[in-house]
Amino acid sequence: MLIRITPQIILVRPEGKTLYPYSNSLYINDNIKTIIDAGAGGNAYQEIAPDHIELLLLSHYHFDHINGWPFFPRASVYTGKEEALVYSSPEEYFTHTGRFRWRELMGQDKTEKLRSPQDFPDDVPVRPGFQNIKLEGCFSDKQQFNLGQNSIQALRLPGHTKGHYGFYIEEEGLLFSGDLDLAPQGPWYGGESSDVGDLLESIARIIAINPRILVTSHRRVFKKPEDNIIKAVLEYRDIVLEREDRILKVLKHPATLDGIVSAIGDFPGLGRSQYATFYAKMMTHKHLEHMIKTGQVKKLGNSYYQHS
Ligand SMILES: [Zn+2]
Numbered sequence: 001m002l003i004r005i006t007p008q009i010i011l012v013r014p015e016g017k018t019l020y021p022y023s024n025s026l027y028i029n030d031n032i033k034t035i036i037d038a039g040a041g042g043n044a045y046q047e048i049a050p051d052h053i054e055l056l057l058l059s060h061y062h063f064d065h066i067n068g069w070p071f072f073p074r075a076s077v078y079t080g081k082e083e084a085l086v087y088s089s090p091e092e093y094f095t096h097t098g099r100f101r102w103r104e105l106m107g108q109d110k111t112e113k114l115r116s117p118q119d120f121p122d123d124v125p126v127r128p129g130f131q132n133i134k135l136e137g138c139f140s141d142k143q144q145f146n147l148g149q150n151s152i153q154a155l156r157l158p159g160h161t162k163g164h165y166g167f168y169i170e171e172e173g174l175l176f177s178g179d180l181d182l183a184p185q186g187p188w189y190g191g192e193s194s195d196v197g198d199l200l201e202s203i204a205r206i207i208a209i210n211p212r213i214l215v216t217s218h219r220r221v222f223k224k225p226e227d228n229i230i231k232a233v234l235e236y237r238d239i240v241l242e243r244e245d246r247i248l249k250v251l252k253h254p255a256t257l258d259g260i261v262s263a264i265g266d267f268p269g270l271g272r273s274q275y276a277t278f279y280a281k282m283m284t285h286k287h288l289e290h291m292i293k294t295g296q297v298k299k300l301g302n303s304y305y306q307h308s
Pocket of ligand 1 (some may be wrong): 048160
């Protein structure tokens with residue numbers, strides 16, 4: 001489904017739910033026909049003549065944002081420089097995901113797939129895992145793409161992943177914030193390159209930009225004045241801060257990672273699979289990493305405790 005935001009800027013919504021393996025794309029029908037992210041599915045892209053897209057900008061490497069890359073054969077593909085190697089090196093891809101920690105955190109090898117291959121909808125053309133995508137180049141923070149009438153600025157918003165970017169169209173006050181998505185369950189930071197400190201700084205950057213229109217990867221369009229965007233962003237941030245507080249309270253007494261995860265036990269939205277447990281542990285590990293860095297927590301052997 002297409003939702004026109006301005007005469008040239010169009011949200012491409014997946015035909016199914018805007019959840020993994022799908023995400024929103026933003027189509028800019030300018031002199032240089034441009035699309036941000038490639039996860040809206042083949043059915044949705046039929047409405048925008050994907051053969052004519054000349055520029056594909058990727059917010060980050062996650063499967064639900066890139067899986068439609070084969071639909072854009074003429075597009076020059078650009079990604080953040082921090083993740084450029086993820087598309088040419090399977091080892092680099094594997095390192096970024098953090099899946100190599102599976103045995104360490106789960107005590108056994110992975111036996112379950114997130115989804116079996118036949119469960120994928122027909123309009124998702126590739127399957128999860130390493131994608132060998134030829135990049136035309138990569139961008140860094142504040143890099144501009146001049147498309148004709150519109151100009152897009154790449155904004156580094158790390159934390160979800162190290163090379164996670166948003167895209168700002170200043171003339172419209174429109175920010176595409178990717179997986180800083182205002183999901184009711186809060187942000188996801190369960191990958192090896194996720195970082196809680198970076199995530200909080202990226203959220204502060206969105207607040208400082210104070211966008212008039214906020215487009216995220218998995219939700220509807222937020223617009224002022226109908227929506228209080230800043231309030232929604234602060235509530236989203238507070239989910240992370242409140243979790244950090246709960247962890248800190250648990251650590252008045254020393255606890256292991258597993259002990260902390262079962263004591264706080266609040267990762268709604270992850271479900272009940274092996275993956276849910278793995279990512280709950282990864283996200284808790286990311287909080288501990290952050291709190292060790294800020295001096296609030298110390299580690300002794302396998303246990304963590306609050307530093308007073
Ligand atoms: Zn993501």
